[in-house]
Amino acid sequence: MIELVELTKKFKQIHAVKNVSMFIEKGEIVGLLGPNGAGKSTAISMLSSLMEPTGGDVRYLNKSMLKNPAPLRKVTGMVPQEIALYTELTAEENLRFFGRLYRLRGTELNKKIDEVLEQIGLTDRRKEVVNKFSGGMKRRLNIGVAMLHDPELLIMDEPTVGIDPQSRNYILETVKRLNSEKQMTVLYTSHYMEEVEYLCDRIYILDKGNLIASGTQEQIKSILSTEKTILVQANRLTDEFVNAIKTNPTVNRIIVGEMEITIIVPKEVNIFSWLIKLAEESGLELSSVNIKTPTLEDVFLHLTGRALRD
Amino acid sequence: MIGILLAKFKLFLRSPGTFVIFTAMSIGFAFLLSGAGGMTSFQVPAYATEEKIRDSYIGEQLEEVNALSLQWMSEAEMVEQIANGKAEVGVVLGEDSFKVIVGVDSPNVTMIEQSIRDIYKKKHQLEQLVGQLQDTEMDIQQVMRSPIFSIQTGSFRSSDAVVYDSSYQALFGFTLFFVIYTIAYNVLPILIEKKEGVWDRVILSPVRKWEMYVANLIYSFITGYLQILIIFFVFRYLVGVDFNGNFFITLGLLIPYVFAIVSLSVVITAIVKNVQQFNAVIPIVAVSMAMIGGAYWPLEIVESKVILTLSKVNPLTYGMEVLNGFAIYGYSVEELLFPISILVMMGVLLMGLGIHLMERRHV
Structure with missing residues (x-):
């Protein structure tokens, strides 16, 4: 049309x-x-x-x-x-x-x-x-x-x-x-x-100004088929904790919120236990660690390194 | 186009505040600065002790005094009006003497008494002359109507006589000044509608762009002209200004000025980026134009060559020239074609420029 x-x-x-x-x-x-x-x-x-x-x-x-x-x-x-x-x-x-x-x-x-x-x-x-x-x-x-x-x-x-x-x-x-x-x-x-x-x-x-992705929701989300998104929530975040995640070579991207961090890693990588250990060493109390179903937000984060509402 | 116009007038009726304020301010300033009532004659109840006095030399001369308007009535009616406070003062006119009956002591009493005294004094002088020359009073009056010498007056500054009439100056000046605001604030919605997307909606409709402009500009023109009509009607029929006896032609002569100001407003609206800038620019433009164009004071008293040069590109200068020329100097419409043509030309040029600038910022 x-x-x-x-x-x-x-x-x-x-x-x-x-x-x-x-x-x-x-x-x-x-x-x-x-x-x-x-x-x-x-x-x-x-x-x-x-x-x-x-x-x-x-x-x-x-x-x-x-x-x-x-x-x-x-x-x-x-x-x-x-x-x-x-x-x-x-x-x-x-x-x-x-x-x-x-x-x-x-x-x-x-x-x-x-x-x-x-x-x-x-x-x-x-x-x-x-x-x-x-x-x-x-x-x-x-x-x-x-x-x-x-x-x-x-x-x-x-x-x-x-x-x-x-x-x-x-x-x-x-x-x-x-x-x-x-x-x-x-x-x-x-x-x-x-x-x-x-x-x-x-x-x-x-x-x-650039078109960075297009297709049906499934097609777009499949961009993340080789990656997974982990959402970490804690009572507070420290620089030491955040920097350690950032410098982890298996982490593709992270986005830091006030009390949560979204981490994108390759699908085959398991950093679950490493995250819990890191939190303990940094003196943080984790309230949850979730592996999320990919959303369009995650795709955008994957493609641009920024959140949609940045 | 009609739909846009109807919506505009509906909006105008919903919030006529700006229009009312500027109209009231024009009337108020013109009235106060022209000397409140200086344009009209003072109504004085009058009683003649003898019927023939009304048609005698005394009656005729009093009718000629612009500042006075005698209201002939019986002595009882006159006294009643003064007692009720309907009149400040009344006069009883006899053949050789007069009485002034004062209800409220004010400067007007002195003015009225002086005017009547002058006429009686003149009458006595005439009677004495008649007695001495064995001539008739009518012959003397005939001689006075056809004098041997004629006297012309002129200003010291130029060969052209300058007539300054404070009442017309304030009325014309403030009317032309305040109408700039009214017109500009009625062109401003074009900018607001463009910012808010209404303009885009209209563009996407089958309405043609020229219809959008014409409807908006006709509306601005009508509101500006309506303001002038209201002000002039108030001064003509409530205050009593006679506009040199050609009130309706005076109104017609203002059309080119209103057109030029609509065009100027389009240019300003096209140049500014937002309402805040518009609000800052309009008073600067309007006040400058009024000062340079002779709205606050007659241009004849200005000596600065810079200001006089600037006044040549100011529509208000030509608006004042047209009104003063017609109402004060008594020029014919043909004699005023030059300032009228300049106003029309300014209107056309500014309109072209304004719409071009507006369109450059918008498809």
């Missing part, structure tokens, strides 16, 4: 996005995962024709959309990261305004407004000014506006930033429902790997 071909965006000397190629098939939910500043928003701005690429192409139904993006715009619903609403208008007035922009009028517009309000669960609050909404309600309306014209492709740029878990779940469920009931194609960007893991059929991982 949509294809990005070696898409590049350069701001002066900085490559925000570098030779990124990806495709989205009709009816799938594709995740674009990466830390802040990875180039996700830039990539989707180019995909949605809001930003001109420095190089590469955006193709919709095998036609380049760079010169004439109108066909792509027509089928695209954009949910920006910011709350792109008139906060002094009511929920209904916002939907009416954006609906009119899509040439919806009269009964058709009213029907669509009712339908969208129902989908985002704001029917009872339709007459309320957006300023008075909670963060989660604003986010839901932000999504609702993008759905007014029944887009084939919904591009969502970090739609759950800064909201409570309940609202986040509501949004994730709404996305799932739109995809299953309306066969809406969704491009979902996030730096929350658990959201992407929950929603997406296929995933692209971006870091510093």
Whole structure:
């Protein structure tokens, strides 16, 4: 349906996005995962024709959309990261305004407004000014506006930033429902790997403008098939303990938290007993040592040496 | 485009605070600095002891005094108005003498008494002349209407006569000054909408980009012009300023100025990066323009060549020139075509530059 071909965006000397190629098939939910500043928003701005690429192409139904993006715009619903609403208008007035922009009028517009309000669960609050909404309600309306014209492709740029878990779940469920009931194609960007893991059929991982991995969850996690992740939790950590792990030649990577360390080692290596002995020598009290099932976070750590939220 | 305009006006009605504040400040400053009531005549209840006095030399001369407006009534009504505090002072006019009945002692009493005394004094002088020359009073008046010598007045600084009218200066100056804020703060939402993603949403819709700009700029123009209309209507119909008898033409002459300020606001909005910068820049630009353009004081008293040169590239200079030229100097619209053309030209150039700069930062 949509294809990005070696898409590049350069701001002066900085490559925000570098030779990124990806495709989205009709009816799938594709995740674009990466830390802040990875180039996700830039990539989707180019995909949605809001930003001109420095190089590469955006193709919709095998036609380049760079010169004439109108066909792509027509089928695209954009949910920006910011709350792109008139906060002094009511929920209904916002939907009416954006609906009119899509040439919806009269009964058709009213029907669509009712339908969208129902989908985002704001029917009872339709007459309320957006300023008075909670963060989660604003986010839901932000999504609702993008759905007014029944887009084939919904591009969502970090739609759950800064909201409570309940609202986040509501949004994730709404996305799932739109995809299953309306066969809406969704491009979902996030730096929350658990959201992407929950929603997406296929995933692209971006870091510093480069595409570093892509595929289904299983394909991506299989990158770690030769390694395993050990999570060590303790009452406190000392430099001596951390340095000893870092200098262990069998350890591929580590990430140090306040009271826990994530260690990636080759699958065949067993450092379990060594860790316990080291903790004893360092005077630390370990609360747990777990061998984890690999997550996307672990893959990102493996590929970049950093955590997703660094 | 209509949808965008409707949304803008809905938003305007939801929070008209900025507009109301700047309109009220314009009216307040213009009223206070023009000498509160200096533009209007003082209403004085008057009673004539004889009916013929109203149409006599005394009555006619009193009608000519701009500062006074006689309200003819019976003696009882006049006394009642003063007693009830509806009038500060009243006058009883006789054929050869007058009385001033004072309710509230104020500087106006002296002014009224002096004005009437001057007229009676003049009448007595005329009567004496008539007696001496065995001529008629009408003949004397005829001679005075067609004098042998004509006198022209001019300023010491240039060959052009400079007429300074503090009431018009404050009204025009503060109106043109405060409308800069109103217009600029109505163009600012373009920047905010771009930052918040609303602009992107509209771009992705079937609405064309020119429609987005035109709707936003028409809205800014209308709010700015509406502010001017309110201020001028207040001064025309509540305060009594007559705008040289051509009120509606005066309003029309302001259109190029408002257009130029909308364009200037587009340039400023395109240059600044965020609302904080905009808030810092606008007062600097508006106050500088007002100082250089003659909104606070007439440019004729400015001697600095630098300021006079800068004033040539300031839309406010030409806005003041148009208003002063029409209302004070009595120029025709044709005679004001030069400043009007410059304002239109500035508007077109700045609009082109502003939109170009905005688009360079955005697809």
